[in-house]
Amino acid sequence: MELDLPPEPKTLVEAIRHFADPDVSLLTMVKLRWPNGVRCPTCGHANPRFIRTRSVWECRLKHVKRRFSAKTGTIFEDSPLPLDKWFTAIWLISNCKNGVSSYELHRAIGITQKSAWFMLHRIRLAMETGSIEKADGTAEADE
């Protein structure tokens, strides 16, 4: 996890290619969520052990739910959509000044319109609250 991110994508095609690299998606997520280093979402302990083969961390303290992924406890957790689609969607929403419809998102990143609607809803909520951490009681069913 000592990689540096490649330069920010400037076009949608570049964004899709950029986030299609699993290391880039994971590192983007880490920098977004833990700008000061990865911490256990359950107990807050720093410096968990990274299990490279599974892309998960394990807290150094012994407790339940000590293994976690970058998605654990975030708005992405319950979604079967991979992180690269999420980040491409976030990129698109952040870079389209006139707004993005669920239909455009569905066409642009190759997901169903229902999934696109779900993503837009969650991303807008995260942008409003300034957090990707999942708030209690907001669990929604994805398809």
Ligand SMILES: [Zn+2]
């Ligand atoms: Zn912990």
